[in-house]
Amino acid sequence: MAEDVHYEVFLKKNEKSGWALHGACKERDESIKVAHSLLAQHKSGSVRVSKEYFNNGERTFRSVPIFEGGAEAFGKVKDKTGDAALPCFAPDDLSKGHARDTIRRSLTGWFERQQALPMELLHSAHLVEKLEASGTELQHAVQKVAVASAQTSDANVQTVVKQLNDLVQLSLNRIYKDARENRLQTYPKGKDFAQVASDIHNSDARGYALRAAMADRLKSSRKYGDKLETLLEMADTLPVEEKAREFAHNEVDAYLTDLIGFDAGREALLGKCNDLGETVIRLTCLYDGDHGAEALGMAPRSAKRMAQKIGDGDLGECRTAIAQVLLKELEKPKRLRPSSIREEIRLARDLAQKLVMSADAALPADRLIKAFTARSSRLLQPEAIDELLRYARDPNEEIEFLLGLEENLVGEGNKSKLAGYVRSTLGANKTETHFVRGPGKPLEALSQLTAHQARVLRGSYPERDKNELATALDQLGLKILDTTNILCAVEKGPRPALDRAQALLKLAQAGALPKGECLRDAQARAMRLLKSEMGLKEAQSPDGRPKVQQIQQLMSQLNTAA
Template sequence: MATGKIHYEIHIKPAKGKWKMAGVMQSRDAAIRHARELSGGGVAVQVTKETHQPNEGNYLSVCIFREGMTNNWSRDPNAGKVDLVEALPCFQPGDLYSFESRQTIARLLRDSLARWRITPLELLHHPGHLERLESTGTVLQAAVQKVAIAQSQAGEGSVAERVKTLHKLISDAMKIVFVDHGKNKLPTFDENDFTALTEKLDGHPRSEYLLNAAIAHELEQCESWDRKLSTVLQWITELPASETAKRQALTSIDGFVAEIMSASSAVKDILGQQESLGDAITLLVRLFSGQLADGNNLGAGVLALNRYLATDRLPQSKMAIAGRILTELESNQRLAPNSIEDELVVTKKIGAQITLASNNFLPQEQVLDAFRERTKRFLVPETLEQILAGAENPAQRVGKLIMLSEHLVGNANRRQLAKILTGMVTEHALNSYFTSDATPVSERLRQLTALQEKVLQSEIDGAAKREATERFDYLCTSIMTSHDLLEKMIRSQPNAHDKALALLKLAASDMLTRGKARETAQRQALSYLREPGVLTEYLGGNGNQAEGRKKELSILLQQAGIDPHTVLGQSVAA
């Protein structure tokens, strides 16, 4: 057997035979080339990469090339279970470097990339990172399997065909990097500074690939995500004079920063440990707007990014942070874990902050969609019960429910709340509470008036709003009638104008609901004011005294919901 830490084994399998080893080589390319020569005529071939593990005294075997099999290669028991993966069309190695492909790589290899603290761009441009991926056993194979199934379901051939094609595509892409590395074609900043290298690569057909390879090599030395940000962003001050070279340099810088800010693990590391998701999103929104304040133990990298985001100079990074904000909003995690009351307050506060920050990078409709889904959870029975749990009586429960409408986004959510409210205001419990004498009459009347005002000021659906206000008015009127409220007030006053003033003050107070309750008091007051001589006597006296009383009465009429001109205009004429 060949010696060394890594070697490559070629295996063949005749159509009706078993697998057997056909050779061992030190060179990856030579092993794959030889395997291709052996394939055909019903013979299947595969090349495995064997990595020696000194601590365990054995080899880790990973298949890096397959050809000739017509049935499904996979023996993965989870082969039929597919995560959400776009069936991206990849026809040549360069397709793996596209934005869409890198997004797919980020999702498929999320855990591995987070553990290695690298981005898809770093992975694709660094031979060491590719070597590590290739040596991870089932990680790469599982990712290929998921994409193959998604592509097959999209009508792009069988799973086995897609697995074979994808393995070849990945193998060819890796080969390019390995060959360039072996021939010292991958530049580094050890030989040139950023400005010199970007100028040197200006006009080169592979300038983007080569510059990204140099950046990936440089970032390998960074011990943290923030340090990576700081390293990449410092090059903005070293941009070349040539417009084409400057544009390419900024595109690469922006691309690396965007991928860092797209990764959940990176963002958590950069922003530091926050007490809640709400605090983390608040920092992200400020960063998105370029309004992140110094302090909070934030690193130099994120503070530098904050300065550049204020100028919209890094559009990819701006979009990445916007995506991160939306992703966090759409998560199931609470914004404020300590209490549901805090959750309501923080949700509304963050909603206002994001609305102000919304622009082309963070479209308002996407923000609204995220908040529709998040606030929809407030109406889940278990959560709703937590919101109402602190109420001491049925009236307070209704009040809390009405208050909840302020925190809901979307007509569908408000309609759902309206249904719940309609059921609650007609419940026996609410009727019993307001008809019971356990609570003073004045307090019950004030509660009903306050509830009605809350409903009228809310954005609750029209029919439900009308039904609730009418129900509160009915209860208020019932209390007035059962306790002879108006009759007792009238009997307590000595004359007609005092009776009228007392009724007007009651109608203007916070004790009568809009509707029949207030209208009854208004009619009674007007009937006394329109009795012969009542207004003339009340408004009599010298000019100043009469004018003062007239002004006071005008204000009181307005407060009671009566147009002063319908009363005072007629009286003056008389």
């Protein structure tokens, strides 16, 4: 250790006594051993070890606690009495994915300030020294993990903290010892990654040694963007021999996975995104391995390189991490396209179609459906609907915009809520005025209502909502018929009875009349004409028989459609 660093051991013999300096040590290991021996002698006591840094310039000491033990540090056990069952038992376990993820989440701020990765920390005495010198961050991280673990087990926080501290001390001691004895593998200058990985695989065959060499290489990369480029270069220069290649590939994949876990790391990978939609699109391209996608055109070169690797079937752990990030981004309450509700709807539809087709174990379909259902519900907020309808020229366009939204929604509840907006618009006085007494021609208004009704019946609304909307459109059409007397004018016109009957049925068949009472009214008028004295007389004539057959054919087609 440097001459301006030493370790002080403090002892509190029991709950009522005060803290007292027991002694000072030059070596970390020695101070920890002294602390444990004091705990063995004083069963109800507590110990604390602090690392003391002397600043030669300021002539002052800075103290950083590195170990605490005993009742004073943890409080009394009251409720839980079970043993802690940590998923990690040895320092090597901390290099596994779930452990690194826990380390990342509990020390996110420190990692991002250092632009470092969990895998680096576990294999670099330099970074461990920085972490310990940072103050109480390591202790707070242990406490956070302990509290979370205790909540899901029968162990109390004291027990979990003790086990975590023991594991942390084992890990730190190993790193410091390996550093002192020059057993942390360094990255030789002048060699490419394939040579380094092959040499380690052939001589050591431990992932620990290769990870340490990679941490040594990354030490000169100060920013996440630089580390990303360095790691991708490693991924491009893997050994040729199959086993050595797999050995090296797995470690590069793990390092890249760590980097993706940080917001700053993802920003280095994806580049500056204008909104959440752009972030999600770029993540989707990475997940699909679509390195030639237009969406990656403005992204950093590293994004295209990673997408190509994933497209080639490499970086499986990295791809899984991207899938998890993608789901979290989709589940955010923020808009994909805050500047345009129409762009928001279009993008949400395109993403849903694309991602559901790509769903697999890493990106489960049920999670996707849940995410898009929540996103659909936000499209139905009153302010979003107001924005959607803001530029509608008339009530007909309002209905058209709302019905178009249905095709882009996920979830039965959302479609039922949309049906409520449509019903409200159909029942508005301005809507009735527009269709019944508006400037347009009656047949044009009827055709618009028929088209809207057909769209409703094709949609996937809940059955009750679908029937209510279809009936509301039919009733609005019936008001047009009652006000304008169009069918009455056709029925009582000067043409032959069978021609008038045909005209009524052709109006319905051509989509000019909504299904329901409007259609039944036209059919009833046609049947009256067919059974009238004039109609029966015309039916007996040679020219009338083909007309009767055509009327029967039209009636059959309309009944089938209905």
